[in-house]
Amino acid sequence: MAEGVMQGFPPPADKQVNRGNAMTMPYMRWTFRHTRERAPTAGLRHSDTPLPLPEGTALDLDKVTFRAGKETLSVAEYLQRTFTDGFMVLHRGHVVAQGYYDGLDYHDTHIWASMTKSVTGLLAGFFIEEGLLDPRAKLSRYVPELEGTPFGEATLQQNLDMEVAVSYPEKMPPDLGLFAAVGVVPRRDGMPDNIYDFLRVPSQTEGVDKVWFYQNGSAEAVAWAIRKVADERWSELVSQRIWSRFADDDAYILVDRLMTEMASGGMNATLSDTARFAESVRRALSLTEPRTAFDRAVQRVLAPRDNRDLFATGNFAKARPGYAYHNFWYHRNDANGGLECAGRFGQKIYIDPKRELVVVKLASTPDTARRATRAGTSAGAIQRAPLDTSAVFNAMVDALGNELTD
Structure with a gap:
């Protein structure tokens, strides 16, 4: 583990992780692999017959290169400079590249951060398919407790697409406010101590009509609606x-003091199971006729919806020009139908249906930027590693795709 964090019996005082330093370097690399040792969690059960991940012809990541601004980088250099912890590439279901860095191992779990939202979106798809949720209905139909709130007065679909005109208190931004409610960062006076509150x-947000505003509340509100209609966690x-x-190992998710799961960002899983998730989605998308409820949910949730014009007005527009967003998934809008899950601190799943390609990147990329608190405004400059941008990531996955399909 980098720089001896949490090493020794006991660890030295300056190497100990606490709620105040857990999301800063060098401590967060340890934090992102030991979530359940720091906070309460709920488990996600693995499969009795995990999806096989056979090995294919290996790519040499030192030799696959691409342009990143004015630089030419190898994939291996890019991974090192973006604080990557785990990396896996599948082509037609075969592992063609994988790497475990800074001590991450096959059975180690890693935080997904906001990639968890994409799981919540997929789960909603099951209940929409079954007629238990109507995407056109106000969310308050299913969660009366949210009547009169921005989330409750918006439709289920508006929540799924981040089209809710919501304002958070300046002292409670949508990231830190939720982290505090779950108990993973210090909670200031007056902050809620559970997700429902x-x-x-x-x-x-007054004076805002149509809007795209990325924040955590919508995913938590959708998850509440799902719990209500299913009467299950x-x-x-x-x-x-x-x-x-499909999974080979159990995953787990952060919960608050009421055992409410953090459905917008609390999931943790192994690198290989993250790849299995993405590959399962890719295979379901490839079917002309869906065979299972999972296939139907995937095809419904990931059906294209072109809201690029609205997305372009939102707080992530500069980071992802030309993208659309639907059901908590990013649509790259390229010729290959590229899809992404993305999470803070460098978490990425990329699915290229045309090239039959899956790329997974788990990381501990520093990101201390304050998040926007009001729809219609953008956050400050994102303080990340210079290469941790959507444009550079896309150039990297395109280089991998070209190498595999040339």
Whole structure:
């Protein structure tokens, strides 16, 4: 583990992880692999018959190169400079590249951060398919407790697409406010101590009509609606309908003091199971006729929706020009139908349906930027590693795709 963090019996005082330093370097590399040792979690059960990941012809990541601005980089250099912890590439279901860095191992779990939202979006697809959720209905139809709030007065689909005109208190931005509600960072006076109360704090943004605003509340509100209609926990539903289909190891998710799962960012899984998740989605998308409820949910959730014009007005527009966003998934809008899950601190899943390609990147990329608190505004400059941008990531996955399909 980097720089001796949490090493020794006991670790030296300056190497100990606490709630104040856990999201800063060098401590967060340890934090992102030991979530369940720091906070309460709920488990997601693995499969009795995990999806096989056979080895294919290996790529040499030192020899696959691409342009990153004015630089030419190898994939191996890019991974090192973006604080990558785990990396895996699948082509037609075969592992053609993988790397475990800074001590990460095959059975080690790693935080997904906001890639968890994409699982919540997929889970919602099951209940929309079954007629238990209507995407056109106000979310308050399913969660009366949210009536009169921005999330409750918006439709389910508006929440799924981040089209909710919501404002958070300046002292409670949508990231730190939720982290505090779950208990993973210090909670200031007046901040809620559970997710349900967190959702009641934001207010409607005045003077904003159509909007795209990325924040955590919408995913938590959708998860609440799912729990209500299913009368079951998010973790149990994900175990039954998604994770137990393919996974080799249990995953887990952060919970608050009421055992409410952090459905917008609390999931943790191994690198290989993250790849299995992405490959399962890719295979479901490739079917002309869906065979299972999982296939139908995937095809519904990932059907294209072109909201690029609205996305371009949002707080992530500069980071992802030309993208669309639907059901908590990013659509790259390229010729290959590229899809992404993305999470803070460098978490990435990329699926290229045309090239039959899956790329997974788990990382500990520093990111201390303050998040926007109000729809219609953008956050400050994102303080990340210079190469940790969507444009550079896309250039990297295109180089991999070209290498595999030339």
